[in-house]
Amino acid sequence: MKILLLGKNGQVGQALQRTLAPLGELVALDRSQGSDGLCGDLSQPECLAATIRQLRPDVIVNAAAYTAVDKAESEPEQAWRINAHAPEVLAHEAEALGAWLVHYSTDYVFNGSGTEPWQETDPTAPLNVYGQSKLEGELRVQAACTQYLIFRTSWVYAVHGSNFAKTMLKLAQERERLTVIDDQWGAPTGAELIASVTAATLQKVTAKEDAKQDANHDANLKEIAGIYHLVAAGETHWHAYASHVISQAKVLRPDMPWAVREIAAVPSSAFVTAAQRPPNSRLNTHKLQAAFGISLPDWQQGVDSLLAEILIEKHT
Ligand code: NDP
Numbered sequence: 400m401k402i403l404l405l406g407k408n409g410q411v412g413q414a415l416q417r418t419l420a421p422l423g424e425l426v427a428l429d430r431s432q433g434s435d436g437l438c439g440d441l442s443q444p445e446c447l448a449a450t451i452r453q454l455r456p457d458v459i460v461n462a463a464a465y466t467a468v469d470k471a472e473s474e475p476e477q478a479w480r481i482n483a484h485a486p487e488v489l490a491h492e493a494e495a496l497g498a499w500l501v502h503y504s505t506d507y508v509f510n511g512s513g514t515e516p517w518q519e520t521d522p523t524a525p526l527n528v529y530g531q532s533k534l535e536g537e538l539r540v541q542a543a544c545t546q547y548l549i550f551r552t553s554w555v556y557a558v559h560g561s562n563f564a565k566t567m568l569k570l571a572q573e574r575e576r577l578t579v580i581d582d583q584w585g586a587p588t589g590a591e592l593i594a595s596v597t598a599a600t601l602q603k604v605t606a607k608e609d610a611k612q613d614a615n616h617d618a619n620l621k622e623i624a625g626i627y628h629l630v631a632a633g634e635t636h637w638h639a640y641a642s643h644v645i646s647q648a649k650v651l652r653p654d655m656p657w658a659v660r661e662i663a664a665v666p667s668s669a670f671v672t673a674a675q676r677p678p679n680s681r682l683n684t685h686k687l688q689a690a691f692g693i694s695l696p697d698w699q700q701g702v703d704s705l706l707a708e709i710l711i712e713k714h715t
Contacts, residue, residue, distance in 0.1 A: 406463025414594035441485035490543035511677020585680030589701035
């Protein structure tokens with residue numbers, strides 16, 4: 400199986416390099432054009448399409464995205480180019496090749512009302528440009544190809560890259576008092592979890608594809624293609640998440656110069672941001688668990704592993 404991974408240097412992209420490599424021949428690209436002429440730049444659709452036609456992958460995994468949520472408000476064309484138009488190009492190419500397309504989307508496709516975890520079938524109504532561009536990407540992928548998996552995730556973190564947990568670790572060493580919002584709910588989700596679930600689902604999908612003796616094989620594949628919510632189990636808000644990160648960090652490394660004495664809970668209105676964010680980002684993952692027989696760990700488990708890796712393993 401030949402797999403083309405786009406966005407190899409992002410949080411999820413880096414984790415995918417590890418989990419996809421054992422599945423077959425992996426070609427991992429970033430936005431730069433290599434001397435071999437291969438191009439993974441999502442803002443250059445013609446070049447991207449030519450690369451796919453040259454490589455003829457069995458699976459395309461798109462971990463690249465325009466992820467600067469606030470900046471997207473002032474750069475909507477760029478956000479739409481990367482998050483909506485490029486996935487459509489990938490989907491057309493996947494369809495022409497009979498390949499699978501794996502694509503990632505976001506909790507920000509919802510408006511965040513209520514307190515119930517969102518199901519895949521719930522109505523979307525993004526509050527910001529980033530969410531609108533990601534939703535458009537979902538719709539275009541669904542319209543252009545049949546063999547696709549779209550994973551909506553939330554609050555992603557990894558050892559590499561910038562994310563909330565790493566920012567809290569830094570601020571806890573610089574400031575005595577932190578203020579963190581407590582009215583946006585969701586589940587912090589590790590890039591490692593997303594990457595390992597992606598690999599597990601691809602294994603199932605391609606195993607089904609190999610089972611040519613199965614008379615219902617085309618129908619099965621069509622049933623499995625779709626949107627899935629992929630987040631860690633449990634729920635929290637940003638203030639509780641920050642408190643967990645900092646208290647765990649202090650336990651793991653009492654010797655470090657922790658300056659923070661108080662983590663104050665504040666409403667979202669205390670911070671003015673260019674993009675509005677949904678208060679309820681809880682995602683219901685029953686569909687993913689039932690379709691692929693996957694169980695998802697509590698969010699604290701992955702966060703604790705991240706902290707151990709950042710604070711202990713990197714220092715030994
Ligand atoms: P990152 O921001 O860590 O990585 C995004 C990657 O996309 C970067 O490597 C970036 O490259 C690359 N990229 C941006 N523009 C282009 C381009 N024109 N051509 C090629 N590559 C490009 O994102 P995550 O790994 O966190 O996100 C993975 C997926 O999950 C995305 O689809 C995102 O929308 C989704 N998601 C993320 C959430 C989060 O909290 N981060 C929450 C919900 C969903 P470069 O390094 O060169 O800039």
